[in-house]
Amino acid sequence: MHPAKESTTKHIKGILLIAQDNLFNGTNPDIFAMVRVPEKLVVSNKDFVRHDLIVDKLSVNTAYLSPGQDFTTAIASNVPGTFVYYCSLHPTIMHGKIIIKAV
Numbered sequence: 001m002h003p004a005k006e007s008t009t010k011h012i013k014g015i016l017l018i019a020q021d022n023l024f025n026g027t028n029p030d031i032f033a034m035v036r037v038p039e040k041l042v043v044s045n046k047d048f049v050r051h052d053l054i055v056d057k058l059s060v061n062t063a064y065l066s067p068g069q070d071f072t073t074a075i076a077s078n079v080p081g082t083f084v085y086y087c088s089l090h091p092t093i094m095h096g097k098i099i100i101k102a103v
């Protein structure tokens with residue numbers, strides 16, 4: 001019995017970012033999360049070229065994803081703030097914000 005572990009798992013929600021046509025989800029959407037509430041993040045490459053997803057300040061880096069490949073990671077922060085996510089291969093067109101709000 002590990003109730004603490006159980007309740008942590010309950011708080012993990014899923015975010016899916018699909019890389020396609022050199023955009024994430026078509027619009028490079030803002031992603032919202034709460035401080036100290038980890039969010040599962042899946043990046044799926046449905047494009048014809050390689051992409052990755054990096055969030056420098058949250059230590060997220062999927063490495064290069066080939067077409068058809070996906071990668072599961074998590075975003076988590078103990079401090080509120082706005083963090084930029086981007087594809088290192090197309091940083092000027094594939095970028096958005098992760099907004100972590102205080103509880």
Ligand SMILES: [Cu+2]
Pocket residue numbers: 022050051052087088089090094
């Ligand atoms: Cu890219």
